Amino acid sequence: MPIDLGYLVALPLLASLLSLIPSLRVYTAFIFSLLSFLLSLYSFIYTLMGDIPLYQWIGGWVAPLGIGFRLDGLSGFFLLMTGIIGFFVALYSFSFFKVEYQRQGKVFWFFFFFLWAGLNAFFLSEDLFNLYVVLEVLSLSALVLVALPGHRKAIKASLNYLFLSILASMFYLLGVAMLYANYGVLSMSLLSEKLAGTHAFTYALFPIIVALAIKSALLPFHFWLPPAHSSTVAPASALLSSLVVKPPAYLMLRLWLEVLPKDKSLEYLSIVLSLMGALAILVGSYYAIRQKTIKMLLAYSTVAQMGYLFLMAPLYYHGESFREALLQAFALQVFSHALAKASMFLSSGNAIYVARRDDLSYMPGFAHSHPLTFFALFFSGATLIGLPLSAGFVAKFLFLGLSIRLGFIFQGSIMLFGSLLASLYVYPIWRESFSSHPTKFYDNPIPQLMELSAFFLGFLSFSSGIVTFLLLQGIVRG
Amino acid sequence: MIGFYYFLSLILVVVSLYYFIVARSYVKRLISVNILGSGVFLFFVATAKNTTMENPDPVPHALVLTGIVVAVSATAIAVALILYLNKEER
Numbered sequence: 001m002p003i004d005l006g007y008l009v010a011l012p013l014l015a016s017l018l019s020l021i022p023s024l025r026v027y028t029a030f031i032f033s034l035l036s037f038l039l040s041l042y043s044f045i046y047t048l049m050g051d052i053p054l055y056q057w058i059g060g061w062v063a064p065l066g067i068g069f070r071l072d073g074l075s076g077f078f079l080l081m082t083g084i085i086g087f088f089v090a091l092y093s094f095s096f097f098k099v100e101y102q103r104q105g106k107v108f109w110f111f112f113f114f115l116w117a118g119l120n121a122f123f124l125s126e127d128l129f130n131l132y133v134v135l136e137v138l139s140l141s142a143l144v145l146v147a148l149p150g151h152r153k154a155i156k157a158s159l160n161y162l163f164l165s166i167l168a169s170m171f172y173l174l175g176v177a178m179l180y181a182n183y184g185v186l187s188m189s190l191l192s193e194k195l196a197g198t199h200a201f202t203y204a205l206f207p208i209i210v211a212l213a214i215k216s217a218l219l220p221f222h223f224w225l226p227p228a229h230s231s232t233v234a235p236a237s238a239l240l241s242s243l244v245v246k247p248p249a250y251l252m253l254r255l256w257l258e259v260l261p262k263d264k265s266l267e268y269l270s271i272v273l274s275l276m277g278a279l280a281i282l283v284g285s286y287y288a289i290r291q292k293t294i295k296m297l298l299a300y301s302t303v304a305q306m307g308y309l310f311l312m313a314p315l316y317y318h319g320e321s322f323r324e325a326l327l328q329a330f331a332l333q334v335f336s337h338a339l340a341k342a343s344m345f346l347s348s349g350n351a352i353y354v355a356r357r358d359d360l361s362y363m364p365g366f367a368h369s370h371p372l373t374f375f376a377l378f379f380s381g382a383t384l385i386g387l388p389l390s391a392g393f394v395a396k397f398l399f400l401g402l403s404i405r406l407g408f409i410f411q412g413s414i415m416l417f418g419s420l421l422a423s424l425y426v427y428p429i430w431r432e433s434f435s436s437h438p439t440k441f442y443d444n445p446i447p448q449l450m451e452l453s454a455f456f457l458g459f460l461s462f463s464s465g466i467v468t469f470l471l472l473q474g475i476v477r478g
Numbered sequence: 479m480i481g482f483y484y485f486l487s488l489i490l491v492v493v494s495l496y497y498f499i500v501a502r503s504y505v506k507r508l509i510s511v512n513i514l515g516s517g518v519f520l521f522f523v524a525t526a527k528n529t530t531m532e533n534p535d536p537v538p539h540a541l542v543l544t545g546i547v548v549a550v551s552a553t554a555i556a557v558a559l560i561l562y563l564n565k566e567e568r
Contacts, residue, residue: 065537129541136548140555147559155563159504159556166511166552167498173545174491174518180538181525 003043005056005069008079008120011036016113022106026094029109033090036116040083047076048474063127063187070126070189073477074327078123078250081335084460085242085342086116088453092346093235095447100353101233104148108236115141115239122247128176128186131251132169135215139165142244145236146228157227164224168214175208192259202265208255209269212248218273218310219280222303226287229302230295234349237295241302242342246334249309253330256316257323266317273313278414280307285421293358294348297425298341301384304418305337311411312399318406324476329398331475332468336391339461340380346454347376354444366433372451374433379458381426383465386419391465483524490517504560508553515549 015032019025046052053072057063071079090112097105118137125131143165147158179201180186183194195201217225229241260266284304291297309330319326348358350373355362367374383392396415403412464471490513497510519542526534 129544133544133548136552140552143555150562152563152566155559155566159559159563162552162556162559163498163504163507163511166549166556167514169548169552170511170515170518174521176541177518177522177525177538180522180541181528184535 002050002054003039003046005043005054005071005124006058008036008039008043008124009117011039012113012117012120016110016117019109019113025106025109029090029094029112032113033087036113036120037083037087040079040120043071044076044080044083044474047071047073047477052076052477063190064185067125067127067130068187069121069124071124073475074250074254074331075123077331077335077471077475078246079120081338082116082119082123082243085239085338085457086112086119088457089235089238089342089346092238092349092450092453095449096233096235096349099447101149104150104233108145108148108233111141111144112235112239115145115244119243119247123250126188128179128188128191130186132172132176135172135247136169138244138247139169139215142240143228145240146232148232148236151231153227154231157224157231161224161228164214164221168211170211171207171214172211175204175206175211178204178207188254188259192261195259196261198261199263199265201260202263205255205260205266205269209252209273212252213273213276213310216245216248216252216306216309217303218306219276219283219303222280222284225303226296226299229299230293234345234352237298237349238342238345241299241345242338245302245306246338249306249334253309253316253327256313257320257326262317267314270313270317273310274411277307277310277313278411280304281311281414281418281421285418285425288425289421291425292360294351294360294363294429295345295358297360297429298344298348301422301425302337302341304422305341305384308333308396308399308415308418311414312403314408314411315399315402315406319402322402322405325398325402327475328472329395329402332391332395332398332472335464335471336383336395336461339457339464340383340392343376343380343454343458343461344384346450346457347373347380350376350446350450350454353446353450360428360432363429363432364435370446370451372455373446376451376454376458377429377433379455379462381429383458383461385423385426389465390462391468392461394465394468480524480527483520487517487521487524490514490520504556504563508556508560512549512553515545519545 015028018028053070056069057066118134122134125134143158143162146161147155182200185191214221229237281304284300284307288297288300315326351363352358383390386392386396399415400412494510494513498507501507501510522538522542526538
């Protein structure tokens with residue numbers, strides 16, 4: 001049975017409004033996060049069996065004038081990713097805001113559901129201007145989540161993030177204006193027909209790509225990310241680092257594979273993006289290795305992991321004959337990193353909850369005193385590195401195979417080197433957890449829900465590597 | 479005539495981008511990013527006359543209107559955060 005795609009956006013929006021009523025907050029949060037999760041699970045299952053791509057025109061107005069939603073394999077997969085992370089972060093937040101930051105807990109849910117609605121809308125939209133609006137919805141709710149703790153560091157990080165994201169949006173809008181002036185359409189499917197054989201779009205593409213690079217923190221524009229993602233509360237960090245940076249990269253892949261025709265200038269662009277991605281992996285990992293606090297380490301690791309998505313840009317240009325494998329590799333890299341990073345940030349929240357500090361050196365003996373949280377860190381760390389069986393391993397394996405088949409040895413070797421660097425920054429977390437001098441305040445129990453949700457996210461990020469055949473089937477449909 | 483508006487919007491974008499990069503204070507940055515937005519909106523509205531038809535295309539106007547709403551709300555959040563920061567400092 002086809003679903004009304006509008007509910008995927010309307011449900012979280014309704015929840016964000018209802019969560020403003022104090023007496024309903026907890027019930028709303030629980031019921032609607034469960035419902036939204038089930039709905040995205042259903043749309044993923046629909047992409048496995050149903051008739052896709054599924055189009056839905058809002059108000060019955062069809063494309064050049066109307067705005068459409070479109071569900072296909074890739075967007076269904078990302079909806080599932082958003083649903084899983086949203087659900088577990090919601091579970092975590094129930095306990096978290098009960099024991100800490102009670103004041104922030106009152107407004108958290110509004111922006112949490114607003115962000116969720118924005119993410120779902122982004123993965124479903126197929127109109128470039130609608131994507132601009134949704135991108136703004138995402139950044140505005142994300143920057144409030146950054147400012148949530150209310151201390152100076154967080155506010156400053158949030159302001160810097162806000163300015164850069166307005167700048168990026170304006171660049172994006174400039175590109176959209178140029179495209180519209182030349183082609184007169186904004187729907188991606190119509191645009192792909194009109195672009196064929198023309199060259200004018202390359203000028204419009206430049207501001208759009210710069211905007212997407214700023215929003216997903218590609219290397220020269222990465223400086224806003226570490227302070228923004230590390231200074232806020234754990235559930236917000238988890239959402240930001242796992243979900244909010246992904247949509248721009250997803251849009252870039254969409255444009256590359258489905259909209260843009262083959263053009264020489266795109267080949268140069270893909271090489272530039274690839275070099276920036278390679279630098280992002282090297283520099284991000286280098287800074288991650290040097291960090292002394294766990295949240296800064298995780299934030300820099302996000303910079304490095306996002307680098308992979310751009311490193312492989314030449315494959316998007318050259319690999320139209322391997323389109324399915326490319327989609328699978330990209331989607332799985334995004335999925336594994338998102339789940340693993342969410343789990344790591346939630347676990348870091350657990351560690352900070354007992355130690356009251358976020359220094360790495362304050363984690364000794366964690367594996368003895370809080371094994372569940374340690375296993376969360378273990379599984380998600382293994383996924384970030386790409387140890388065999390994990391989803392991260394399968395993604396990197398697919399990318400490696402593609403880069404060898406298409407002759408991009410440089411990209412493949414940078415990716416392997418990046419895995420090595422990832423093990424260097426994940427290892428200190430594991431090592432400190434195992435050292436045998438548990439300090440006294442580590443006897444503090446962590447609320448069970450906080451431990452369990454972090455653990456399940458980490459476990460899923462690892463074990464989804466084993467069931468990839470199921471996940472990968474859906475991505476390439478439609 | 480339309481070229482004049484393109485040129486004007488280019489000047490706005492370049493000047494405000496320069497100030498965005500060199501400005502140290504949050505208020506100056508906020509103003510420069512708003513002017514940058516105005517430049518982009520001007521460009522977008524100017525493209526409406528870029529058709530062979532007698533009347534300008536209404537779609538860019540509608541889109542720019544949406545863009546202005548978004549820019550205003552982002553500015554409101556920025557002002558709120560800057561005020562909060564100043565109150566903390568005192």
